Amino acid sequence: MPRPELIRGVDDLVRCGWSGNDAEYRRYHDEEWGSPQHDPVRLFEKVCLEGFQAGLSWITILRRRPAFREVFHGFDVERVAAMGEPDVVRLLGDERIIRHRGKIEATIQNARATLELDEPIEQLIWSFAPTERDAQPTSFAEVPAVTAESTALSTELRRRGFRFVGPTTMYALMQAAGLVDDHLAGCFRAPASVPTATAQAS
Structure with missing residues (x-):
């Protein structure tokens, strides 16, 4: 599992925890922030x-x-x-x-x-x-x-x-x-992060 300050979404991507479960907030995290x-x-x-x-x-x-x-x-x-x-x-x-x-x-x-x-x-x-x-x-x-x-x-x-x-x-x-x-280390948006659930959770 990812660290407590990270969250795994239903799409299996690991994100910064503040993105939560709100779809618009996740979109903002993924595409803008x-x-x-x-x-x-x-x-x-x-x-x-x-x-x-x-x-x-x-x-x-x-x-x-x-x-x-x-x-x-x-x-x-x-x-x-x-x-x-x-x-x-x-x-x-x-x-x-x-x-x-x-x-x-x-x-x-x-x-x-x-x-x-x-x-x-x-x-x-x-x-x-x-x-x-x-x-x-x-x-x-x-x-x-x-x-x-x-x-x-x-x-x-x-x-x-x-x-x-x-x-x-x-x-x-x-x-x-x-x-x-x-973006926290381990988030799929963080620089140098590998956008796979396995790599992010390790």
Whole structure:
């Protein structure tokens, strides 16, 4: 059997234990989390949604992501930047998303800050990618909540006018966007893992 912090799915693949039994969470784990993301729209979306996630579980945000994409115009930066107080009031009444004025306003402000950047947002974010580690973490205890790089990225984004981009939130962004790969050793998604149940369980 795999270690306690790993879980074997009905498909016989071994995954990080946080993926659980929720089909959408497993899909996110398998297809998105830890995969390098360079698309500027998707990175802007991740910055904003990680801000919405602050204080909540990620699955709460993931289940609402289609609604977030709808109300924020697919996270088109120019369209979000053009939103104003009437839009904020409207979204505060939309039960499909997280109705938090500060986070809604931060998303609009982050779009405006993105438009003012001297470089593309993907270039800015990836300039803070840490160097590759020698080995994958073997337990959740080895996965940090904050790093020097996430703190530096947070500081720079705040300087550029972004909000809800604290160091912990930015490390979660780094994990989600593949700047770091925190799949545990033994997970089929971990670098150098062999995607067979026998190899993963050994």
